[in-house]
Amino acid sequence: MSILDQFSLKDKVIVVTGGTGILGESFIQAIAQAGGKIAILGRNKDKANERVAMAQRLGAEAIAVITNVMDEQEVIKAKNEILARFGTIDGLVNAAGGNIPGATISMGDNLFESEITDTIKAIELNLYGTIIPTHIFGQVIAEKGKGSIINISSLAASRSITRVLGYTVAKHGVDGYTKWMATELSLRYGDKVRINAIAPGVFLTEQNRTLLTNTDGTFTDRAQKFVNNTPYSRLGEPQELQGTLVYLLSDASAFVNGETIFVDGGFNAWSGV
Incomplete structure (x- = not known):
């Protein structure tokens, strides 16, 4: 297999949660251009259909599956719909998540009087919104013995970033879960089942x-x-995540497992001096 072929996603079926978001749109575009087939999950039907149309214009097969990733039964239903259409699942991109306005603690707020329920919601969305799809779609990947899962981490998991408490806690959990699951998957299902994470820098999103x-x-x-x-x-610009995404989904990263790759313009590496 040539090096260019290793980066191809031709005929691979990739599930993208959070496919109606800004980063999700960029991910779908990249997968389509790399030859993949895409199942686009999200809660906004109009946005999901727009993403399908975009993928189709790029020559890719795509379907929209309206799903709340926090609802296990909805995700199971989505899995069955995807398998009925494509027959298999080769990759998963867990792009659902983001901060919740009520979970942001501003400098003028009393740290100990903030509404903790919103912080918990942010933790659940970003952490459980990654774990639930991984356990459901990941089972298909594991049992076929080959495939790649990508989680979305954050700078907040490696550097203290003020205000976003729930998001910070959740992304630390995503990093830990990525390492744990990478180990368990490979030990149980072999060296062709992988899970890694991308830690984007600061990208302007909704x-x-x-x-x-x-x-x-x-x-x-x-x-x-x-x-x-x-x-x-x-x-950062959303399209600057595309190369890393395709690399981690493709056979080009076959020996990469349990890693978090920063795409941040050097933010995490710099001391500020």
């Missing part, structure tokens, strides 16, 4: 838009701090 931009579109002080502490001196 979930963080109010934190990073003012009403006039300029950066907030918080966004400017991210820019100032990134050697690239800018925020």
Whole structure:
């Protein structure tokens, strides 16, 4: 197999949760361009159908499956629908997640009087929203003996980032779960079943838009701090995650397992000096 063939996703069936989000859109575009078939999961039917149309314009087969990844029975139903259409599952991208406004603790808030229920919701969405699909779709991958799962981690799992308590706790959990599951899957199902994570830097999405931009579109002080502490001196563009995604889904990363790859313009590497 040539090196170019190793990066191909031709005829691989990839499930993308959170496919109606900004990063999900970029992931779907990349998978389509690499030749994959895509099952797009999300709760917004119109957005999901838009993503299907985009994938089809790029020459890929795609279906929309309206699913709440926090509901185990809905995810099982989605799995059955995907298997009925495509017959198998070769990869999973757990892109569902994001911060919840009520879980953001601003500097002016009393740290100990914040609404803890919203923090718990943020933890559940990002952590359980990764674990549930992995256990359901991952079973198909494991039992066929080959496939790749990608979780979405964060800078918040390696660096202390103020305000986002629930998101931070959840992403630490995602990192730990990725390592644990990578070990268990390989020991039980062999060396062709893999799970890794991508830790994006700061990308402007719908979930963080109010934190990073003012009403006039300029950066907030918080966004400017991210820019100032990134050697690239800018925020990331969603398409800059595509190469890493395809690499981890493809056979090119066959010996990569249990790792978290940062795509952050050097933010995590820099001391600030």
